[in-house]
Amino acid sequence: MDKTDFLIDLQKKLKRYGVKNANDYLDYYSEYLDDLIESGLTDMQAIDRVGGVQKVLLEILSDEDVVIPETSKKAMGNLFLALGLPLWGPLVAALYITVLGLIFALLVCALAFGVAGVWVLISSLVVVFQMNVLYAMFQLGVALMLLGLGVIFEQLFILSGKGLFDSSKYLFQKFSPREAR
């Protein structure tokens, strides 16, 4: 590996890490190697003296003057987010399951009130003939209340179910890697 190969290799690696001021470092190491070569070392010896591409790269990345653009910081943020998954994952899953449970409870309420309403409504017809109109009116009132509650819960179930479906779809599309590309 001669000086040019070293600098090309270093340039590629700096580009991969998104270092914005890569040319400053390349100029610095080019001059540094020139000085070493002028002092009598061969290209290989000079490169060994600076520590090789990997060591130089680490030194540059840990340098306080290095400029790495925002996107790379964002990638680091995503990395921490992924590493923190065992911590926040169960919390989010628990929240999601709770919401699902509440929506399921709305469905159960709708079915229970609906079936009870229909049953009481049918039986109120029996009451008209078996007892009297006043009893039937009482039962009809209860039946209408139950049916009303059934429809209210059914509509709330549809509204909340659609809300959860739409928000899940939105989140899936937002965080889908296919969309991000």
Add this chain to the structure above:
Amino acid sequence: MNIFKFNKNILVAAVLIFLLGAILMFISFSALGFNVQNILSHLGSWYTTEF
């Protein structure tokens, strides 16, 4: 009007049906003159006993 889709009008109609049922129930309930105290003291078994 599809009942399996959310519709504000259906919700309003359901609330009106509920209120109508409640009014009907309270009117007939007061006209029937149930002895509520007696019903409660029999813990729901009022319909099997004569009082």
